[in-house]
Amino acid sequence: MQHSDEVNVHLSEQEQEMIEILMEDLELPSTDDVIRLLVKQEAQRIAVVCPSCGHYARKTQQDVASCNSCLSIINLSEGIWEVSQMRKQS
Ligand SMILES: [Zn+2]
Structure with a gap:
């Protein structure tokens, strides 16, 4: 099995x-x-792990990542990854 x-x-x-x-x-x-x-x-x-949805978000720059699952943009600010921009679902 x-x-x-x-x-x-x-x-x-x-x-x-x-x-x-x-x-x-x-x-x-x-x-x-x-x-x-x-x-x-x-x-x-x-x-990085997306703080918004928990999926992995690929780093696009040293301190920026974008999540393909929820389309959030995540920024590293003071050592913490934070969602800076979330695409609103209409
Ligand atoms: Zn996400």
């Missing part, structure tokens, strides 16, 4: 080795945990 959002990645021997090193270094129990952590870290580098 497979879960619908399960991701099966075929890893090369070298990739498997890299993951094993990361598992050891990050003290994570499984390959899945390593992948989850890395995906999260990378996503956070280029996107």
